[in-house]
Amino acid sequence: MHVNPTHSCIALLLGALCAAGAVAQQADPRDSANSDIPATTLMGSGPLAAIMEMDRSLPTHTLYRPADLAKAGKLPVVVWGNGACWNVGNSFRWFLSDIASYGYLVIAVGPIQKTVLRTSTDPMTPIPPAPPPPANVQIPPGASKSSQLIDAMDWAMAQNERKDSAFYHRLDTSGVAVMGQSCGGAQALEVSVDPRVRTTVLWNSGLFPEPTSMGGGAPLSRSDLKRLLHAPTAFISGDAEDSAYANADANFDLISHVPVLRAYQRGVLHSGTYSERNGGEFAGVAVAWLDWQMKKDKRAAKLFVGKDCGLCVNPRWEVRSKKLK
16 A cells, blocks of 8 residues: 555545655655656655666666665556656656555656656647757657557566566566556557556546547547457546546546546646655555556555445545446
């Protein structure tokens, strides 16, 4: 179960979303990328403090992993698409570091960037590729592509078999979790058709009723959900003030062929809790879902299953589900 000393404690089954944990250094929670904090700074509230890094064999992505791989055991693989389809791998650093600290390799689309994109545009709208910048002027990064999530899966599978890789036989390659926020969630949905996918999680996201292309892929609409999804799926968002709330609800209502969860946190907007220390309550939900789906942890399942499930009795959360057991 995910733990975080700064979460506001609510007495729940499992003590959900509230417990102890620490990071090696303080970082500014107002900046989700913490671009001034060294990549090697230990982060996460889990038992395996995590680092952020890039690998020269995958320069288009950012890795989050336990610093001490020898103590981590087999790591399930999670691939992540950023909100607004940002091609910035450190955009969700607090959140992704926290997941990694519970024994996961998280591969985020985009390299580490010093400047974090700030935009007032609709977060579900992909950012177009940027033109060459004037001298000494930094510009927002271009949009990522859905295919980068497939690239991340392929790379992880290959690294597990390379004897010169730090991940040689350290990865659980029986399946992959695909996740993403907002536009990145739509990218995660697009690649969920891949048979390697064991679970899909959309954060503040969902497909529109009309065909829409996210991140260079084929236009998708809600009519594609049955074709794309074959594994347990979750839609997590803020409340009705979240711009993705209605989409997530509508997508959930249309799904009946796979186990599916719909949960939202009251008082949370489209920005979620990603930039809070250790990723806030969303990180706790992410770790519990991944522990259940990727590690078969029955204790973690109790956060989601049953009328008295951990989230169900939490007054800050509203939960619906189909076929979860």
